[in-house]
Amino acid sequence: MKKIALPVLGVIIFLTAMLAFHFFVPTNVTATDDDIVKIRVFDGNDGTETIITSEAQIERIVTMLNDIEFLKTGVSIGYIGYSYDVTYYTASGEEVQQFIVNNEKQIRYEGFFYEAQNGAIDMAVLTGDAL
Numbered sequence: 001m002k003k004i005a006l007p008v009l010g011v012i013i014f015l016t017a018m019l020a021f022h023f024f025v026p027t028n029v030t031a032t033d034d035d036i037v038k039i040r041v042f043d044g045n046d047g048t049e050t051i052i053t054s055e056a057q058i059e060r061i062v063t064m065l066n067d068i069e070f071l072k073t074g075v076s077i078g079y080i081g082y083s084y085d086v087t088y089y090t091a092s093g094e095e096v097q098q099f100i101v102n103n104e105k106q107i108r109y110e111g112f113f114y115e116a117q118n119g120a121i122d123m124a125v126l127t128g129d130a131l
Helices: 002-024 055-066 123-127
Strands: 038-043 049-052 070-075 084-089 095-103 106-109 112-116
Touching: 038 055, 038 123, 049 055, 055 123, 070 106, 084 123
Parallel strands: none
Antiparallel strands: 038 049, 038 084, 070 112, 084 095, 095 106, 106 112
16 A cells, blocks of 8 residues: 555655646746737727737837746636737738737736736737837
8 A cells, every 4th residue: 555655645746846836937928029920919998909010019019028927826717808819920820829918917828817027018018009
């Protein structure tokens, strides 16, 4: 019995440590602007869509988001509504990345909520209004 319990306990400890590492290590959740030629920003508040193709605007948006470290804070499955749905595209039209901006400090990405740890998302830059 002890021979079986020790490996099982080891696996449980390992999985718990991996889960803790996955949840509590800050991450950046954006792609590099080298591949991105278009950003689609859909406003969940009023239904308008903005297509951004200017290299300067793309670089500013991607750099702003890359400079922010995000910490996973919980599962977002089942939640509806958002401020902005942001999608990055390559020259071939392939979707590189899609995430939802809830507010200046929170995004939803791949089924999880993430909170900004250093800085905030400038919504005016995101929508192209600040240029």
